[in-house]
Amino acid sequence: MGVNEKIAILVSDFLKEIGEDLERDGLKETPLRVSKMIEELFSGLREPKFSDFKTFESETTGELVWVTQIPFYSVCEHHLLPFFGDVSIGYIPAENRTLGLSKFLRLVEYWSKRPSIQEGLTTTICKELTENIPNNGVGVVIKARHLCMEMRGVRSANAITKTESFSGILKTDFERRKEFFERM
Ligand SMILES: [Zn+2]
Structure with missing residues (x-):
């Protein structure tokens, strides 16, 4: 069967x-x-782990590179109800290499297609990028609505939950992190 x-x-x-x-x-x-x-x-549970982090040559200057408002849909692991919203990623490239837009979309897709929690999804995406592309810092912000909060319990309709995860310079340098939020 x-x-x-x-x-x-x-x-x-x-x-x-x-x-x-x-x-x-x-x-x-x-x-x-x-x-x-x-x-x-839940296809992310059965597919091979996303590892297509092929970067390409590009003149980088230590400035933040942005990929904002990538839509995602996941299912909360506590109630198996959807949570959904968008993922914004900013990173400081290193070694004059950057990652193509489609890879970010597929990375987000791979990790969201499984039971998960928003905090975990945020840190996983940040960690995967930090470990697999040349960079001096990665920041990930997820804004999402949770149907388990809207359909049941306190019924906080339309409440947006925001989670963040940082690495490298964006974790340690307050000024750079401020710049991150200003440009978001
Ligand atoms: Zn839930």
């Missing part, structure tokens, strides 16, 4: 337990549909 079929059975059991009628027309295809969707939402 494939992963999809196994998950479809679990989804059927789940629906039964919450009191749904599995014979109802609207639900007939739901277990299989959900299992396929789950495969997509």
Whole structure:
């Protein structure tokens, strides 16, 4: 039995337990549909670890390079409900090398397609960039809405949670970090 079929059975059991009628027309295809969707939402767990950090030659001057407002969608590991928003990354290139835009998008995508928490996602993206591209500092800011906060509990509709992670000069040099936030 494939992963999809196994998950479809679990989804059927789940629906039964919450009191749904599995014979109802609207639900007939739901277990299989959900299992396929789950495969997509959590694809980062099964793919090989993202490692395509190929940089290219470019004249750099120690100035910040920005990639802002990369959209992302993830699922919180505490409630399995979506959280989503955007990731902004600023870094100080070194050795006259920079990373292409598409790599940032794919790095964010890879790490968000799994159950995660926003703080963890932020530090992981910062750490992966710090360790894999020539740089003198990396800063990552994620702004997100959490459906587990909006649909249940205190129902803080539209509240934005902001998390940050820094390395290198951006972690240690207050002036550079100020510049980071001014330009965000
Ligand atoms: Zn949650």
